[in-house]
Amino acid sequence: MSEIEFKSGFISLAGLPNAGKSTLLNQLAGMHLAITSPKPQTTRQVVRAIIDEPGLQMVFLDTPGYHTANTRLGKNMLSSIAAALTDADIVLLVTDASRAQTASRLPATEQALLERLGKLDKPVILVLNKVDIMVKEQLLPLIERYNKAYPFAAIIPLSARNGDGLDDLLAEIRRHLPAGPQYYPLDSVTDLTEREMAAELIREQVLLLTHAEIPHGTAVEVEKFEETGSPQRTQVRVSAVIYCDKDSHKGILIGKQGSMLKAIGTQARLSIEEMAGCPCFLELFVKVRPGWRNRRDILRTLGLETRS
Ligand SMILES: Nc1nc2c(ncn2[C@@H]2O[C@H](COP(=O)(O)OP(=O)(O)OP(=O)(O)O)[C@@H](O)[C@H]2O)c(=O)[nH]1
């Protein structure tokens, strides 16, 4: 009798900014691992979610939105997408079907991404996301349009927000998963540290609460992440700096009598408490670092310098 082979693989989520890749990663993981927001280019680094099932392990890689980059940070984001695509056994191309339904052709950037994928020779599953807010009659024409554009291994309509279609997607992924080792110890969830997650949760609130150029021009560094209580921790103490480009941005981030920074801090504290499972004491500072998105030293400190 032959033994059943263990299956595993890296499944990279790619697509335009705001398509819902991070929302899908969180839905797959069943927890809030990657930050999400209505602002494009929310994700800056690859975030992994590891899912174990009997006889298989799936490692999902959420990537930044595919875009034209004009800063060093943007170029680093593009090279992290390229690496995730090279590492992938399966690619999920995630698209916002509710936007695509009104357009007569695929966006040029998505077309460019498909051309790159074509050279990789890997199964690409198209995820038509946000079907919860699309006109159902538009689905078939949209599927036809994508079918003509690329030889997808499968096309799955889905709502990352409410999980509809997730089982179909997982069934399709299992079908294409190659034989392979268990890459991560059983029950690993992600490779992000709590310190990195805390920085992202603070940035998520900046993205949700500020507008115009502020969200893109902001980065967060956690300078201190300490825990008290043993063996069961009773509190985490987090001290973080929000970096921005200009004095005027600093003013907006702090707000009238500190009101904006207070709002960011209150919401971020709640998210960190949920992640850590205990109360959090959070201290936030704002510092101006002009042109930080083009400064290799600052990007390195922030963990955003992926190229050598
Ligand atoms: N209605 C609806 N909204 C969704 C769905 N999936 C994601 N969204 C929303 O779309 C917006 C973008 O979602 P993200 O998951 O941050 O998108 P992303 O592709 O990771 O974006 P980048 O990180 O910028 O590339 C958020 O406001 C989500 O709540 C969905 O299935 N239905």
Ligand SMILES: [Mg+2]
């Ligand atoms: Mg994202």
